Amino acid sequence: MELVIANSAGFCFGVNNAVKIVFELATKSDHKIYTLGPIIHNDQVVQKLTKHGVTTIDNPEEAVAPAKVVIRAHGVGPKIIEGLKNRGLEVVDASCRYVEKIHSLVNKKYKEGYQIIIAGDKTHPEIIGINGWCDNSAFIIEDEYNVDKLPDIKKKICVVAQTTFIREKWEKIILRLNKRFENVLKFDTICNATDKRQTEAEKISKIVDMVLVIGGNNSSNTNKLYQICKTNCDNTFKIQTADDIPPVDIKKIKKIGITAGASTPDWVIKEVIHKMSELDRQDMEMSFADAFESS
Numbered sequence: 001m002e003l004v005i006a007n008s009a010g011f012c013f014g015v016n017n018a019v020k021i022v023f024e025l026a027t028k029s030d031h032k033i034y035t036l037g038p039i040i041h042n043d044q045v046v047q048k049l050t051k052h053g054v055t056t057i058d059n060p061e062e063a064v065a066p067a068k069v070v071i072r073a074h075g076v077g078p079k080i081i082e083g084l085k086n087r088g089l090e091v092v093d094a095s096c097r098y099v100e101k102i103h104s105l106v107n108k109k110y111k112e113g114y115q116i117i118i119a120g121d122k123t124h125p126e127i128i129g130i131n132g133w134c135d136n137s138a139f140i141i142e143d144e145y146n147v148d149k150l151p152d153i154k155k156k157i158c159v160v161a162q163t164t165f166i167r168e169k170w171e172k173i174i175l176r177l178n179k180r181f182e183n184v185l186k187f188d189t190i191c192n193a194t195d196k197r198q199t200e201a202e203k204i205s206k207i208v209d210m211v212l213v214i215g216g217n218n219s220s221n222t223n224k225l226y227q228i229c230k231t232n233c234d235n236t237f238k239i240q241t242a243d244d245i246p247p248v249d250i251k252k253i254k255k256i257g258i259t260a261g262a263s264t265p266d267w268v269i270k271e272v273i274h275k276m277s278e279l280d281r282q283d284m285e286m287s288f289a290d291a292f293e294s295s
């Protein structure tokens with residue numbers, strides 16, 4: 001059995017940076033530390049941080065001063081930061097720099113009078129955060145069909161994408177927007193790390209018999225990788241850890257692809273690789289024993 005492992009699997013730049021910041025604070029700072037939302041979509045990492053005294057809160061109001069509140073890579077709107085500071089809390093902003101670029105862009109274009117449209121998942125924290133930079137006035141669309149449901153917009157339009165948006169969907173949205181409206185200013189804000197990860201997942205899923213996509217259940221980029229791989233390889237499974245690997249008939253599977261979302265730690269990926277290699281080794285030993293017995 002051959003394992004085809006995506007080079008791009010695992011932590012992206014932004015997640016790596018945010019996790020590093022929280023671990024450093026947890027070990028060096030005397031302050032109480034909160035993270036606004038789980039720092040990444042990975043239960044094991046969040047549990048490790050809890051053991052170091054870090055508290056995850058879902059609502060900024062839950063933080064009690066004096067304390068430091070870490071903003072995760074997804075970022076938040078300016079009012080959240082302002083509210084925390086006004087309540088005497090120290091804000092440590094671990095927003096990914098690519099997300100921050102979208103914040104400045106949206107804020108600038110909003111002030112210039114553009115109607116902001118965001119292509120993304122309206123329930124995702126990154127989108128809620130971006131919308132905060134245009135006073136929550138953006139139209140949020142998830143696919144090209146949503147373009148038809150938009151009201152008539154008389155203003156100039158500025159459209160941006162969630163950093164983990166699927167490129168194919170983005171292109172369809174732009175085509176449809178250009179058909180329906182004039183003056184559409186588009187900014188392709190899909191992150192390079194996402195692009196690379198999705199392109200690699202697509203390529204791998206076309207040449208293997210089975211794909212394992214490793215990542216948290218709530219991780220949007222992992223779910224998108226799963227969708228991409230499932231389109232090409234029906235035998236695609238989403239798993240959180242090595243314990244979730246489904247039963248595999250090694251004799252029928254020649255090539256297994258492995259990819260992982262941006263919030264999957266290296267050690268989780270290594271455990272999955274190790275378990276798959278073990279299964280292969282056991283199978284080879286059994287085949288050897290069978291051959292020996294029948295000779």
Ligand code: F3S
Nearest residue numbers: 012014096098163191
């Ligand atoms: Fe940042 Fe891209 Fe990761 S936007 S958080 S580097 S997926």
